[in-house]
Amino acid sequence: MKPALRRRLLASALLVLPAAFAVAAPARAAAEGASAWSMRDQIIVSALALRETVSATGLSLTPMETPQSITIIDRERIDDFALTNVNDLLAQMVGVNVERVETDRTYYNSRGFDVTNFQVDGIGLPLLWGIQFGDLDTALFDRVEAVRGANALMTGVGNPSATINYVRKRPTDTFRAKATATAGSWNLWRLEGDVSVPVSDRFGVRAVYAHDEHDSHLDYNRVNRDVFGLIAAWDITPRLKLTLGYTRQENDADGVLWGALPLTYSDGTRIDYPVSASTSADWTFWDVTDQSAFAELSYAFAGGWKAKGIFTYKRFQEHAKLLYAYGYPDRATGLGVGAVSGIYPSTYNQYLGDFYASGPVTLWGREHELAFGVSTGRSHGREWEDFSNEIIAFPPVQDWGQEPIAEPAYPGEYLAADYVDRLTRAYGAAHLNLAEGLKAVVGVSAMWLKSTGTSYGADQSRDDSEVSPYLGAIFDLTPNVSLYASYTDIFNPQIEEDATRRKLDPAKGSSIEGGVKSTWFGGRLYATAAVFRAKQKGLASFAGVFDNGDSYYEGVDTTSTGFEIEVAGRIADRWTISGGYTDLSLKDQNGDPTRTWLPTRTFKLATTYLVPELRDLKLGAQLRWQNAITYADAGVQDYGIVTGDVIVKQKGYAVLDLMASLRLFDHVRASLNVRNVTDKKYLGSLMWGQAFYAPPRSAMVSLSVDY
Numbered sequence: 018m019k020p021a022l023r024r025r026l027l028a029s030a031l032l033v034l035p036a037a038f039a040v041a042a043p044a045r046a047a048a049e050g051a052s053a054w055s056m057r058d059q060i061i062v063s064a065l066a067l068r069e070t071v072s073a074t075g076l077s078l079t080p081m082e083t084p085q086s087i088t089i090i091d092r093e094r095i096d097d098f099a100l101t102n103v104n105d106l107l108a109q110m111v112g113v114n115v116e117r118v119e120t121d122r123t124y125y126n127s128r129g130f131d132v133t134n135f136q137v138d139g140i141g142l143p144l145l146w147g148i149q150f151g152d153l154d155t156a157l158f159d160r161v162e163a164v165r166g167a168n169a170l171m172t173g174v175g176n177p178s179a180t181i182n183y184v185r186k187r188p189t190d191t192f193r194a195k196a197t198a199t200a201g202s203w204n205l206w207r208l209e210g211d212v213s214v215p216v217s218d219r220f221g222v223r224a225v226y227a228h229d230e231h232d233s234h235l236d237y238n239r240v241n242r243d244v245f246g247l248i249a250a251w252d253i254t255p256r257l258k259l260t261l262g263y264t265r266q267e268n269d270a271d272g273v274l275w276g277a278l279p280l281t282y283s284d285g286t287r288i289d290y291p292v293s294a295s296t297s298a299d300w301t302f303w304d305v306t307d308q309s310a311f312a313e314l315s316y317a318f319a320g321g322w323k324a325k326g327i328f329t330y331k332r333f334q335e336h337a338k339l340l341y342a343y344g345y346p347d348r349a350t351g352l353g354v355g356a357v358s359g360i361y362p363s364t365y366n367q368y369l370g371d372f373y374a375s376g377p378v379t380l381w382g383r384e385h386e387l388a389f390g391v392s393t394g395r396s397h398g399r400e401w402e403d404f405s406n407e408i409i410a411f412p413p414v415q416d417w418g419q420e421p422i423a424e425p426a427y428p429g430e431y432l433a434a435d436y437v438d439r440l441t442r443a444y445g446a447a448h449l450n451l452a453e454g455l456k457a458v459v460g461v462s463a464m465w466l467k468s469t470g471t472s473y474g475a476d477q478s479r480d481d482s483e484v485s486p487y488l489g490a491i492f493d494l495t496p497n498v499s500l501y502a503s504y505t506d507i508f509n510p511q512i513e514e515d516a517t518r519r520k521l522d523p524a525k526g527s528s529i530e531g532g533v534k535s536t537w538f539g540g541r542l543y544a545t546a547a548v549f550r551a552k553q554k555g556l557a558s559f560a561g562v563f564d565n566g567d568s569y570y571e572g573v574d575t576t577s578t579g580f581e582i583e584v585a586g587r588i589a590d591r592w593t594i595s596g597g598y599t600d601l602s603l604k605d606q607n608g609d610p611t612r613t614w615l616p617t618r619t620f621k622l623a624t625t626y627l628v629p630e631l632r633d634l635k636l637g638a639q640l641r642w643q644n645a646i647t648y649a650d651a652g653v654q655d656y657g658i659v660t661g662d663v664i665v666k667q668k669g670y671a672v673l674d675l676m677a678s679l680r681l682f683d684h685v686r687a688s689l690n691v692r693n694v695t696d697k698k699y700l701g702s703l704m705w706g707q708a709f710y711a712p713p714r715s716a717m718v719s720l721s722v723d724y
Contacts, residue, residue, distance in 0.1 A: 074170050074171070074388070074446045074448075074458055074460055074487060074489075075170060075171060075373065075375065075388040075389075075390055075444065075446050075460075076375060076386055076388045076446050076447075076448045076458065077375060077386065078448060078458075080534065080543060081491070081499050081534050081536065082448070082456060082458075082491055083458075083491075083501075084458055084489030084490060084491055084501040084502060084503035084530070085164060085165070085166055085168075085489070085503050085505075085530060086112070086164070086165040086166065086530065086532075086545065086547055086549075086581065086583075087162065087163065087164050087165075088110060088111060088112070088162070088163050088165070088583065088585070089160050089161065089162045089163070090106055090109065090110060090160060090161050091159070091160040092158075092159050092160060093593075094109075094595070094623065095155055095158075095160075097625055097635070097637055097676055097678070097688075098623070098637065098639055098674060098676055098690060099199070099676075099688075099690045099717060099719065100155060101154060101155055101156070101207065101209075101227075101229065102152040102153060102154055102155060103149065103152070103153040103154075103155060103161070103183075104117065104123050104149070104152065104153075106155060106161055107125060107161075107181070108641065109621055109623065109639055109641060110163065110621070111581065111583050111596060111597035111598075111599065111619075111621050112127050112128065112163075112165050112179070112581055112583075112597070112599045112619075113125060113126075113127050113132070113163065113179065114126050114127070114615060114616060114619070114643075115701075116701075116702040116704045117701030117702050117709075117711070118277065118701075118702050118704050118705050118707075118708075119273070119274045119275060119276065119277060120233075120235065120238055120270065120273045120274040120297075120303075120709075121150060121151050121152075121270050121273050121274070121303040121305075121337075122149070122150060123149040124149075124702075124704065125149075125179075125181070126178060126615060127163075127165055127178040127179035128165060128166065128177065128178055128179070128528075128549065128551045128577045128579070128601060129178075129551065129575065129577035129601055129603040129612060129615060130176040130177055130178035130526070130551060130553055130575070130577065131176055131178060132176070132178045132179050132180075132181060133175045133176055133178075133509075134168065134172040134175045134179075134180040134181065135180075135181045135182075135183070136171075136172070136180065136181065136182045136183065137182070137183045137184075137185065137309065137329075138182070138183075138184060138185055138311075138313075138327075139171065139182055140311075140327055140329050140369055140371050140392075141172070141182075141369070150268075150303070150305045150333075150335055151240075151242075151268035151270060151303065151305040152229075152240060152242060152268055152270075153266065153268075153307075154227055154229065154242060154244045154266055154268075156209055156211070156225055156226075156227035156244045156246070157183075157185060157186060157225055157244060157246045157264050157266075158183045158184055158185060158186065159184050159185065159186045159187070160184050161181065161182070161183055161184070162181070162182040162183075162184060163179050163180065163181050163182070164179060164180045164182075165178075165179045165549075165581075166178075166179070166503075166505065166528035166530055166549065166551060167485075167505045167506055167507040167526055167527060167528040167551070168180040168505070168507070169462045169464075169485035169487065169505055169506060169507040169508075170444050170446055170460050170462045170485075170487050170505070171444075172507070173392075173440055173442040173462065173464040173466075173507075174440065174464060174466060174483075174507065174508060174509055174510060175507055175509055175526075176507070176509055176524075176526050176553060176556075177506075177507060177526035177527060177528045177551040177552065177553060177577075178551070185246075185248065185262065185264075186211070186213075186223055186225060186246070186248070187223060187248060187250060187260070188213050188214075188215070188221030188222055188223040188248060188249070188250045189213040189215070189221065189223070190215060190221070191213075191215060192213065192214055192215060192724070193211075193212070193213040193723075193724070194210075194211070194212045194213070194723065194724045195210070195211045195212075195721060195722070195723035195724075196208075196209070196210045196211075196721070196722050196723075197209045197210075197719055197720070197721040197722075198719065198720050199717055199718070199719040199720075200717065200718055201231075201690075201715060201716055201717025201718065202715035202716055202717065203231050203232040203233055203234060203715065204230075204231055204232045205229075205230075205231035205232075205717060206229075206230060206231070207227065207228065207229040207230075207231075208226075208227065208228045209226070209227040209228075210224075210225070210226045210227070211223075211224075211225050212224050212225075218252075219251060219252040219253075220249070220250070220251045220252070221249070221250050222247070222248070222249045222250075223246075223247070223248045223249075224246065224247050225244070225245070225246035225247075226243075226244065226245055226246075227242070227243070227244040228242070228243050228244075229241075229242040229244075230242065233272075233712075234292055234293055234710075234712045234713055234715075235272070235274070235293055235294075235295045235297070235709065236272070236293050236294070236295040236297065236417070236418040237271065237272025237295060237297045237298060237299045237301070237418075238270070238271070238272040238273065238274075238295065238297065239270070239271045239272060240268065240269070240270045240271075241268075241269045241270075242266070242267065242268045242269070243265075243266070243267045244264075244265070244266050244267075245263075245264065245265045245266075246262070246263070246264040246265075247262065247263050247264075248260065248261070248262035248263075249261050249262070256316055256317045256318070257314070257315075257316050258314070258315045258316075259312070259313070259314050260311075260312070260313040260314075260315075261311070261312050261313075262309075262310070262311050262313075263308075263309070263310045264308070264309050264310075265306070265307070265308045265309075266305075266306070266307045266308075267304075267305070267306050268304070268305045268306075268307075269302070269304045269305075270302060270303045270304070270305075271299070271301065271302045272295070272297045272298070272299055272301060272302075273297055273301050273302060273303040273337070273339065274295060274296065274297050274709060275297075275301070275337075275339035275340060275341045276296065276341045276342060276343070276705070276707050277296065277705070277707035277708050277709045278290060278294055278295075278296055278342075278707055278708060278709050279342065279343075279344065279345050279346065279354060279707060280650070280665050280700075280706065280707065280708060281345060281650065281653055281663055281665065282345060282346055282347065282348040283345040283346065283347055283348065283353060283653065283656040283658055284348050284656075284658045284659060285653055285658065285659040285663040286348060287665070288346070288414060290414075290710065292698055292710040292712075292713050293418065293710075294417060294418065294709065294710065295417070295418065295709065296340065296341075296342035296354075296356070296411070296417070297340060298340050298421065298422045298424070299421065300338065300424045301337075301338055301339055301340050302336075302337065302338050303335065303336075303337040303338075303339070304335065304336045304337070305333070305334070305335045306332075306333070306334045306335075307331075307332075307333050307334075308331070308332045308333075309329065309330070309331045309332075310329070310330050311327060311328065311329040311330070312327070312328050313325065313326070313327045314326050314327075318376070320376065320377070321376050321377045322374065322375070322376030322377075323374065323375055323376060324372075324373070324374040325371075325372070325373045325374070326370075326371070326372045326373075327369075327370070327371045327372075327373075328368075328369070328370050328371075329367070329368075329369040329370075329371075330366075330367070330368055330369075331365075331366070331367040331369070332364070332365070332366050332367075333364070333365040333366075333367075334362075334363070334364050334365075335361070335362070335363045336360075336361070336362045336363075337360070337361045337362075338358070338359075338360045338361075339358060339359055339360075339361065340356055340357075340358045340409070340422070341356060341357050341358070342354050342355070342356045342411060343355055343356065343357070345652070345653050345656060346411075346413070346414045350413060351412075351413030351414040351415050351416070352410075352411075352412075352413055354410075354411040354414070355408065355409060355410055355411065356409035356410070356411060356422070357404070357405065357409065358404075358405045358407075358409060358424075358425050358427075359402055359403060359404040359405060359427075360402075360403035360427055360430065361400065361401065361402055361403075362400075362401045362430070363398070363399065363400040363401065363434075364398075364399050365396065365397070365398045365399075366396070366397050367394065367395070367396045367397075368394065368395045368396075369392065369393070369394040369395075370392065370393050370394070371390065371391075371392040372390060372391050372392070373388070373389075373390040374388070374389060374390070375387065375388035375389075383450040383451075384450060385447060385448060385449050385450050386447070386448040387445070387446070387447050387448075388445070388446045388447075389443075389444065389445040389446070390442075390443070390444055390445075391441075391442070391443045392440075392441070392442045392443075393439075393440070393441045393442075394438075394439070394440050394441075395437065395438070395439050396437065396438045396439075397436075397437045398434060398435070398436055398437075398438075399432065399434065399435050400432075400433050400434035400435075400472070401430040401431065401432055401433060402430060402431060402433040402473075403427045403428070403429060403430035403431075404427070404428075405425040405426060405427050405428070406428065407425035407426060409422065409423075409425060433472070433473050434470070434471065434472035434473055435470050435471065436468060436469065436470025436471065436472055436477040437468065437469050437470055438466070438467075438468045439466070439467045439468070440464065440465070440466050441464070441465045441466075442462060442463070442464045442465075443462070443463050444460060444461065444462035444463070445460060445461060446458065446459065446460030446461075446487065447459050447460065454492060454493035455490070455491075455492050455493075456490070456491045457488075457489065457490045457491075458487065458488075458489040458490070458491075458503070459486075459487065459488055459489070460486070460487035461484060461485070461486050461487065462484070462485045462487070463482070463483075463484045463485075464482060464483050464484075464485070464508075465481075465482045466479065466480070466481045466482070466510050467479070467480045467481075468480075468510075468512070475512065475514075476512070477512050478512075479510050479511075479512055479520070481508070481510045481523050483508040483523070485505065485506050485507055485508070486504075486505070486506070487503070487504075487505045488503065488504045488505070489501065489502065489503035489504070489505075490502055490503075497535055497536045497537065497540075498533065498534075498535040499533065499534050499535070500531075500532075500533055501531065501532060501533075501534060502529075502530065502531035502532075503528075503529075503530050503531070504527070504528070504529050504530075505527070505528055506525065506526060506527040506528070507525075507526045507527070507528075508523045508524065508525050508526065509523055509524040509525075509526060509553075509556070510523045511523060511524060511555075511556075511557050513557040513568075513569075513570040514569055514570065515560075515569055515570060515571060515572075516560065516561065516569045516571070518569075521555065521557050521570060521572050522555055522572070523555070524553055524554060524555045524556040524557070524572070525553070525554045525555060526551070526552065526553045526554070527551070527552050528549065528550070528551050529549065529550045529551075530547055530548070530549040530550075531547065531548055531549075532545060532546050532547030532548060532581075533545065533546050533547075537586075538586075538587070538588065538589075541586050541587040541588075542584065542585075542586035542587060542588060542594075543584070543585050543586045544583070544584045544585075545581075545582070545583050545584075546580070546581070546582045546583075547580060547581045548578075548579070548580045549577075549578070549579060549580070549581070550576065550577070550578045551576070551577040551578075552574070552575070552576045552577070553574070553575050553576075554572075554574045555572035555573070555574065556572065556573055556574075556575060557570040557571075557572065557573075558570055558571055558572070558573040573605060573606060573611075574605065574606035575603065575604070575605055575606075575611055575612070576603075576604050577601050577602070577603050578601065578602050579599065579600050579601030579602060579617075580599075580600055580601075581597060581598070581599045581600075582597050582598045583596070583597030583598075584596065584597060591626055591627040591628070591629075592624070592625075592626050592627075593623075593624060593625045593626075594622070594623070594624045595622075595623050595624075596620070596621045596622030596623055596624075596640075597620075597621060597622075598618075598619070598620045599618065599619045599620075600617065600618050601617050601618075602617060603615065603617065613646065613647045613648065613649070614646050614647070614648045614702065614703040614704050615646065616643035616644050616645075616646055617644060618643065618644040619641070619642065619643045619644075620640075620641070620642045620643075621639075621640070621641045621642075622639065622640050622641075623637070623638070623639035623640075624637060624638060624639075625637035625676075631679075632679050632680045632681070633678075633679070633680040633686075634677070634678075634679050635676075635677065635678045635679075636676070636677050637675070637676040637677070638673065638674065638675050638676070639673075639674045640671060640672070640673050640674075641671070641672050642669070642670070642671040642672075643669060643670065644669040645666060645667060645668050645669045646666070646667050646703050647664050647665065647666045647667075647703070648664070648665045648666075648703040648704075648706050649662040649663075649664055649665075650662060650663045650664075650665055650706045652706070665703060665706065667699060667700045667703055667708075668699075670697050670699045671695075671697070672692075672693050672695075672697055672699075672711075673693070673694045673695055674690065674691065674692045674693070674694065675690070675691045675694055676688065676689065676690045676691075677689050684722055684723055684724055685720070685721070685722050686720075686721045686722075686723075687718070687719070687720050687721075688718070688719045688721070689716065689717075689718050689719075690716065690717050690718075690719075691714070691715070691716045692712070692714065692715050692716070693711075693712060693713060693714045693715065694714060695714075696713050696714040698710060698713065699711055
């Protein structure tokens with residue numbers, strides 16, 4: 018395999034955004050309240066959520082005051098629909114697409130662009146690949162938030178897509194304990210425990226553990242995952258608080274996909290695979306260990322000012338033995354697919370420091386809010402490769418999954434990549450109370466980025482800086498209806514070279530958004546409608562290969578325009594609803610459609626209804642729909658049978674999930690979740706021109722005990 022192809026397979030851009038929100042929570046500071054544990058608590062918490070402070074700017078703003086789209090999936094939604102991993106959770110978010118290109122590497126996009134910014138409690142360094150490796154468990158998180166569009170104030174670099182923020186569970190003021198056991202399709206079983214103990218009035222501890230193991234609908238594939246979390250909070254004084262935490266996730270997967278299924282024969286006709294089809298082997302694996310430790314010190318000054326300093330250390334390790342299939346089989350014989358294999362151990366270390374302060378000021382007879390912050394981060398990645406030189410041939414397509422593929426020999430590993438990224442960011446923002454019913458949000462962010470090192474023979478060095486503005490305004494038409502508009506930009510440094518061997522300039526992204534936000538039924542229901550334009554100039558796009566096998570790129574301008582409609586909250590005390598519709602158009606610099614493997618119309622809706630009279634019976638459903646997507650495959654032309662690109666298409670589809678839960682006894686609850694009720698067969702992504710099928714219908718039952 019050519020080095021350039023290996024690099025393209027090994028590098029990418031990742032994770033996540035929320036949707037279905039009873040309100041968006043702070044993208045900057047992690048909320049420190051209790052999560053919804055019992056059915057009664059869930060009703061109360063959801064009703065109050067719309068009044069929680071939120072932020073896309075470092076300021077303490079409510080959703081009505083934030084001139085940008087912010088959404089959240091909270092713990093109630095996670096528990097109701099058994100969203101135990103981030104991929105399943107993000108797939109339900111309005112405005113977010115999950116690209117399942119492989120079993121253990123997942124990409125995310127929003128508004129037509131890759132999501133590369135992921136944070137925990139508002140802290141993160143967006144330079145480490147931007148890919149989700151393995152299944153990220155949700156047991157550690159109270160909720161998952163997203164800010165759609167460019168978010169330069171809080172992230173620094175990236176695309177005008179979205180920022181995903183995972184909010185950790187924190188110690189609660191009262192004793193809480195919950196344990197859940199789950200069993201389901203494909204030999205699934207899962208144990209999850211969550212205990213919060215207030216040791217004293219000033220000191221509390223929370224511990225979380227989960228074990229999850231299951232087979233898969235795919236041949237050979239199996240996952241075994243352990244999750245640990247321990248957080249302690251100490252009120253040193255009434256104003257000074259120290260929080261310490263450690264989390265660890267071990268995700269071991271066997272029979273994994275590296276790449277996926279070729280979708281056509283060499284004559285360009287589609288291959289009809291069973292849902293279980295895989296190009297993996299039983300000796301492949303992809304093991305990931307993700308650890309994080311943090312220390313957070315906050316102080317509340319007199320007069321409403323707050324300051325917080327956070328230090329985070331993150332260590333990510335992976336060890337994978339992979340098999341990649343290439344080529345197009347002959348339609349008559351089913352032969353013609355070859356494979357390569359390699360072993361890839363990698364270690365990444367991140368060090369992040371963040372200081373943040375905010376508070377009110379009085380000017381011109383009105384009260385305003387200011388916020389400023391400084392953060393710095395360093396990421397060091399080291400990757401090894403042990404690439405087999407043996408030629409591997411697949412059996413006929415019709416025999417895949419039946420005839421095992423022999424494991425090749427490996428000559429010995431070498432250090433393939435060693436690089437360091439450093440990012441420093443300083444920002445300031447103001448929430449200005451200009452007049453009765455008219456507020457503005459203004460801010461500026463300065464970023465300095467420096468990278469050194471090499472990756473698979475490619476120079477990773479770059480030294481860039483940028484200043485990005487933020488402008489927004491909110492006008493209250495009535496006490497519960499507001500108009501808003503905002504502009505922000507962001508930049509994305511690049512290491513790719515063009516056809517002249519010149520490194521591409523940083524890509525420049527911008528977001529313009531406007532719309533209406535409203536609350537109804539006494540603040541229980543939140544509804545928004547927005548129009549947007551997101552633009553990325555000079556983003557690297559694969560353009561060809563040099564004689565030595567290295568890839569070269571060209572800068573492409575892409576514009577996304579569209580609208581979103583979203584609603585979340587409670588129609589009545591017993592009835593919740595969350596979801597929305599996204600419609601966008603993606604054009605390149607010539608005005609032609611681009612990135613056609615992305616859906617341009619999506620609809621997602623989740624609802625639950627509670628019947629307290631019948632032992633707190635709860636019924637729910639979630640539906641997601643997308644329109645058709647296509648991929649223009651040029652590679653099949655090399656076989657000389659067809660001329661011109663072969664257009665591979667995934668028709669539009671809808672997936673329906675159902676849930677029901679019932680209180681068996683005091684503190685004991687049973688639940689049933691059925692996914693893909695109609696057993697819809699569809700491909701998880703066309704992003705690479707290879708793909709595999711999403712899971713068919715499945716079911717799981719759970720028993721929970723809480724105090």
